[in-house]
Amino acid sequence: MTSLYDELVKVLQNEKNLLSSLYKIVSEERDAIVALQAKELERILREKEAVLMKLSLWESERERILEKNNLYGKSFSEIISHIEQTQDVQRLRELYSAMKTLLTAIAEIQKINEQLIDRSIINIGTAIKFLESFGITPKQSLSKEA
Numbered sequence: 001m002t003s004l005y006d007e008l009v010k011v012l013q014n015e016k017n018l019l020s021s022l023y024k025i026v027s028e029e030r031d032a033i034v035a036l037q038a039k040e041l042e043r044i045l046r047e048k049e050a051v052l053m054k055l056s057l058w059e060s061e062r063e064r065i066l067e068k069n070n071l072y073g074k075s076f077s078e079i080i081s082h083i084e085q086t087q088d089v090q091r092l093r094e095l096y097s098a099m100k101t102l103l104t105a106i107a108e109i110q111k112i113n114e115q116l117i118d119r120s121i122i123n124i125g126t127a128i129k130f131l132e133s134f135g136i137t138p139k140q141s142l143s144k145e146a
Contacts, residue, residue: 003086004069004089005086005087005092007065008065008092011058011061011062012095014058016095016099017099018052018054018058019055019103019106020102022048022051022052022102023102025048026110026113027114028040028044030112030116030123032044033113033139066079067129080092080093089097096128131133
C-alpha cells in the first residue's frame with residue numbers, strides 16, 4: 001500500500017510540473033499578445049486550457065487523498081505535522097515552496113497579460129472610431145469576451 005507521503009509527493013510533483021508548463025505558456029502568451037500574433041495566441045490558449053484541465057484533475061486527486069486520510073480542509077502545516085510522525089517531510093516542503101513561487105509568478109504574468117489585452121482593445125476601439133469618422137464602418141463588432 002502506498003503511504004500518504006508517497007501519494008502526496010507524486011501528486012504535488014505532477015502539479016508542480018504542470019505549473020512550470022503553465023508559467024512557460026503564460027510567458028509565451030504575453031509575447032504573442034505584444035507581437036499581435038493572433039494565430040499563435042489561439043494555439044497558446046488551447047495549450048493553456050489543456051494544462052489547466054490536467055491541473056484540475058491532479059487537484060481533485062490531491063483532495064481525494066486528503067479526504068481519504070481525514071486531512072481535507074487542513075492547512076499545509078497540519079498535513080505536514082500529521083505526516084512528520086512517520087516520514088521526513090523535506091521533499092513536501094520543497095514542492096510546496098516551489099508551487100507557491102510558481103503560482104505567484106503565474107498570477108503576475110497573467111495580470112500583465114490582462115492589462116496588455118485591455119490596452120489593445122482600447123487601441124482597437126480608438127482606431128475604429130477614427131475610421132468611422134471617415135465613414136468607414138467595421139464588418140464586425142469589438143468584444144472583450146471574444
